Each structure stands twice: as structure tokens, then as C-alpha cells.
Amino acid sequence: xxxxxxxxxxxxxxxxxxxxxxxxxRNLITIFMSIELMLNGVNLSxxxxxxxxxxxxxxxxxxxxxxxxxxxxxxxxxxxIAVFRTRETLNVDQVNLLKL
Amino acid sequence: MLHLILFLVFxxxxxxxxxxxxxxxxxxxxxxxxxxxxxxxxxxxLLLGAEFVAAVQVIVYAGAVMVxxxxxxxxxxxxxxxxxxxxxxxxxxxxxxxLAGGLLVAWVLIRRSGENAVGLGALPGYPKVIGGxxxxxxxxxxxxxxxLVLIAILGAVFLASKPEAAPPSPTxxxx
Numbered sequence: 001x002x003x004x005x006x007x008x009x010x011x012x013x014x015x016x017x018x019x020x021x022x023x024x025x026r027n028l029i030t031i032f033m034s035i036e037l038m039l040n041g042v043n044l045s046x047x048x049x050x051x052x053x054x055x056x057x058x059x060x061x062x063x064x065x066x067x068x069x070x071x072x073x074x075x076x077x078x079x080x081i082a083v084f085r086t087r088e089t090l091n092v093d094q095v096n097l098l099k100l
Numbered sequence: 101m102l103h104l105i106l107f108l109v110f111x112x113x114x115x116x117x118x119x120x121x122x123x124x125x126x127x128x129x130x131x132x133x134x135x136x137x138x139x140x141x142x143x144x145x146l147l148l149g150a151e152f153v154a155a156v157q158v159i160v161y162a163g164a165v166m167v168x169x170x171x172x173x174x175x176x177x178x179x180x181x182x183x184x185x186x187x188x189x190x191x192x193x194x195x196x197x198x199l200a201g202g203l204l205v206a207w208v209l210i211r212r213s214g215e216n217a218v219g220l221g222a223l224p225g226y227p228k229v230i231g232g233x234x235x236x237x238x239x240x241x242x243x244x245x246x247x248l249v250l251i252a253i254l255g256a257v258f259l260a261s262k263p264e265a266a267p268p269s270p271t272x273x274x275x
Contacts, residue, residue: 071252
């Protein structure tokens with residue numbers, strides 16, 4: 001038997017790693033992966049709460065989060081490809097203008 | 101006891117993968133450590149009795165989404181990232197601040213909810229039950245989600261397609 005608080009702490013650690021990666025990373029794709037890490041941390045807390053309250057709505061919500069994450073990944077990676085095509089770089093420090 | 105050992109082992113793998121994602125300089129290393137994080141999270145879902153969520157996690161996240169990431173990394177020929185100078189104040193104040201906040205939250209969580217325990221198979225997360233919920237109670241969000249995915253597909257195709265009038269770019273291959 002594992003207390004649900006352990007799962008919440010693990011979820012918090014994952015979310016914090018995602019936030020730190022989002023802030024310190026300089027590669028567009030790695031920043032995107034940090035966002036995925038944050039979403040995974042939130043998913044773990046959803047499943048942990050679903051198990052704690054014996055209610056399956058949390059697991060259903062995880063599916064919606066996954067769908068939104070997949071859609072976000074598809075659109076975001078397309079935007080990254082478009083940015084790379086015009087800027088020839090993936091460094092966010094050099095992508096600081098909306099116009100060309 | 102076995103649950104706790106499994107939780108600790110795969111939680112440690114999970115955190116190690118997340119830290120490795122931050123440490124790695126090359127994006128492909130970060131992507132592979134993210135696969136490790138997602139696979140060990142699937143084991144954590146299994147420990148929480150969410151079998152279907154664990155399967156979907158492996159198939160969708162560790163499979164489809166990460167293949168998309170690795171494909172884009174290879175397509176764009178992403179190299180090692182160059183470091184930029186962060187501010188010294190953020191290093192001095194930020195890391196102790198994060199540690200203090202995390203320890204506070206962990207202390208509160210352990211103090212408040214130590215007696216609520218979760219066991220293996222505590223919740224029936226079978227596909228039959230999930231499907232019943234998804235197609236009865238959550239039918240409207242489900243349909244809205246399908247429209248969202250359709251819009252995302254259209255947006256991705258439009259954004260990633262080459263502009264018609266533009267001269268051929270030096271990146272070469274069509275995506």
C-alpha cells in the first residue's frame with residue numbers, strides 16, 4: 001500500500017522539472033518536451049486522485065489531457081518547422097521577432 | 101511492501117529521466133529520457149489500478165508523440181544547444197527557494213494524507229468501464245475533442261506545408 005501523497009510528491013517533482021526545463025532550456029524542441037513533462041506530472045496526480053476518491057472521472061480526464069497534448073504537439077511541431085524554415089535556427093534567443 | 105518497492109524504483113527511474121532531460125545538451129538525448137519518464141509513469145498508473153490509462157500512455161505518449169518529436173529532431177537536424185548566461189541572482193535565490201517550497205509542500209502532503217493508502221487494483225480501470233463512461237456521461241466532451249483533433253490536423257498540415265510562391269529553401273526535403 002502506497003500513500004497517495006507519495007504519488008502527489010512524484011507528480012510535483014515531475015512538474016517542477018518541466019517548469020525548470022521550460023525556463024533554462026534554449027532549444028525550441030526541448031522546451032516543448034518540458035511542456036510534455038509538465039502534462040505528464042499533472043496526469044499522474046489525476047490518476048492518484050481518481051484512485052483515492054474511487055471515482056473514475058479522473059481517469060477520463062487523463063484521456064482528454066492526452067488528446068489535447070497530442071493536438072498541441074502536432075500544431076507546435078508544425079510551427080517549429082515553419083520557424084526553422086524562415087530563421088534557420090532553433091535557439092529561442094534568436095527567435096525574438098514575430099515578423100521576419 | 102512490494103507496491104512500495106515498485107513505486108520507489110519506478111519513481112526513481114522517472115525522476116532520473118526527468119533530471120536527465122534537463123542535463124542533456126542534445127535534443128535527441130532529451131527525447132529518449134522523456135521516453136523513459138513516460139514508460140515508468142505507465143508502471144505508476146498500473147500500480148494505481150489504471151490499466152487502460154497505462155496502455156494508452158505507452159501507445160500514445162511513448163509511442164506516437166515521441167516518434168513525432170524524434171522525427172522532427174531528425175528532420176531539422178537539431179544540434180547541441182549553446183548555453184546562454186543566466187542571471188546570478190536566479191541561481192543564488194531560485195534553487196534554495198525551489199527546494200524550500202518543495203519540501204514545504206511534501207511535508208504538508210505527508211502530514212495531511214498519510215493514512216489514505218492506494219493499493220494495486222484498487223480501482224476498476226478496465227476498458228469496458230472507461231468506455232461506458234466515455235460514451236455516456238462524457239459524450240459531449242468526447243465529440244468536442246474529436247473536432248479539436250480535426251482542427252489540429254488541419255492546422256498542422258497548413259503550417260508545415262511549404263508556401264507556394266516562396267523560393268526553394270536551403271533546408272531541402274519536403275516535410
